[in-house]
Amino acid sequence: MAYRPTVRARRLARELRRLREQQGLTLQEVADGLGWSRAKVSRVETAQIRPHHGDVADLLALYGATSPERDSLVALAREIRKRGWWTAYLDVFSGSYVALEDEASQMRAWDPQLIHGLLQTADYARAVIRAGRMIADASEVDRRVAARLARQTLLSRDGAPELHMVVDEAVIRRSVGGRDVMRAQLAALQDHAARPNITVQIVPYAVGEHPGLDGCFTLLSYPDPADPDIAYIEGTMGDVYMESAEDVAAHKLRFERISAVAMSPEDSIKLINKVAQE
Known part of the structure; x- marks a missing residue:
C-alpha cells in the first residue's frame, strides 16, 4: 500500500532533518548510531515512510532534543499514524x-x-x-x-x-x-x-x-x-x-x-x- 504523506508528516520530516543538521550529523552517522540503514534515515526525512513514534523518540534522543519540543514531535508522530478517511478509497x-x-x-x-x-x-x-x-x-x-x-x-x-x-x-x-x-x-x-x-x-x-x-x-x-x-x-x-x-x-x-x-x-x-x- 503506497504511503501518502500528510502536511503533519512533512512537518515532522522537516523538523527531524533540521535537528540532525543542527547537530552536524550525516545520514550515515545517524544510521550507524541507531543501527538503521542510511536509506531508512533518508526516507524518514523526506516523508517517504510513516515513522513509528518509537523511531522518532530514538532520533530525538540521538539529537539531544528536550521537552517540550521532544514531547510535541513524538505526539506528532503518533498523530500521523492515524488513518485518514481517504484510506477507505486508496x-x-x-x-x-x-x-x-x-x-x-x-x-x-x-x-x-x-x-x-x-x-x-x-x-x-x-x-x-x-x-x-x-x-x-x-x-x-x-x-x-x-x-x-x-x-x-x-x-x-x-x-x-x-x-x-x-x-x-x-x-x-x-x-x-x-x-x-x-x-x-x-x-x-x-x-x-x-x-x-x-x-x-x-x-x-x-x-x-x-x-x-x-x-x-x-x-x-x-x-x-x-x-x-x-x-x-x-x-x-x-x-x-x-x-x-x-x-x-x-x-x-x-x-x-x-x-x-x-x-x-x-x-x-x-x-x-x-x-x-x-
Missing part, C-alpha cells in the same frame, strides 16, 4: 493530494475546463469520470463518484477551509452529462457560492487572452505558518507538487491576475443563473 485516490487537501485552511483553484471536484454534483462527477478516465465499468465509476462525494464533506465540517474557485465561462456553458445534469450542477453551484467559505468567479469570454491559458492549478495554504503553501497541478501523465517559495509565489501571482480579470462573485452568480435558465 484504490481511487492516487498521490498525496487528498491528504494534503484535507488539512488545508484555504484553497485557491483555477480551471478552464471543469467545475472543482469539491463542488460537483454526483451526476456531473459521474459524467466527468466516465468520459475523462474512459471508464466503461459502471461499478468502478460509482466507486469513484462515492469517493468524490465523501471528499466534499471537507467543506461542511467544523473549521472548514475557504475555497476560492475561478473557472472559464466555457466551464458553465459546456453541457457535461446533458442539459438536465448541467442545469442541476449550475443550481448547486449557486447554492455553494452562497456559503461564507466559498467564492466562485467566472472569467468571461470577453477577456480574451489572460494568465490562466496555460492550464489548471490549485494552491493549498495551511493554518500553521511552519507549513509552506503548495501549488498542485493535476495531469494525465501524473501529478506535480511545487513547494519552493519561487514556484508557489509565481502561482499565487498568476491566480491573483486571473481573479482580477474575472467577473465579481456577484456578477458571476448572475451569469451562472442566466446560463442555467438558457
Whole structure:
C-alpha cells in the first residue's frame, strides 16, 4: 500500500532533518548510531515512510532534543499514524493530494475546463469520470463518484477551509452529462457560492487572452505558518507538487491576475443563473 504523506508528516520530516543538521550529523552517522540503514534515515526525512513514534523518540534522543519540543514531535508522530478517511478509497485516490487537501485552511483553484471536484454534483462527477478516465465499468465509476462525494464533506465540517474557485465561462456553458445534469450542477453551484467559505468567479469570454491559458492549478495554504503553501497541478501523465517559495509565489501571482480579470462573485452568480435558465 503506497504511503501518502500528510502536511503533519512533512512537518515532522522537516523538523527531524533540521535537528540532525543542527547537530552536524550525516545520514550515515545517524544510521550507524541507531543501527538503521542510511536509506531508512533518508526516507524518514523526506516523508517517504510513516515513522513509528518509537523511531522518532530514538532520533530525538540521538539529537539531544528536550521537552517540550521532544514531547510535541513524538505526539506528532503518533498523530500521523492515524488513518485518514481517504484510506477507505486508496484504490481511487492516487498521490498525496487528498491528504494534503484535507488539512488545508484555504484553497485557491483555477480551471478552464471543469467545475472543482469539491463542488460537483454526483451526476456531473459521474459524467466527468466516465468520459475523462474512459471508464466503461459502471461499478468502478460509482466507486469513484462515492469517493468524490465523501471528499466534499471537507467543506461542511467544523473549521472548514475557504475555497476560492475561478473557472472559464466555457466551464458553465459546456453541457457535461446533458442539459438536465448541467442545469442541476449550475443550481448547486449557486447554492455553494452562497456559503461564507466559498467564492466562485467566472472569467468571461470577453477577456480574451489572460494568465490562466496555460492550464489548471490549485494552491493549498495551511493554518500553521511552519507549513509552506503548495501549488498542485493535476495531469494525465501524473501529478506535480511545487513547494519552493519561487514556484508557489509565481502561482499565487498568476491566480491573483486571473481573479482580477474575472467577473465579481456577484456578477458571476448572475451569469451562472442566466446560463442555467438558457
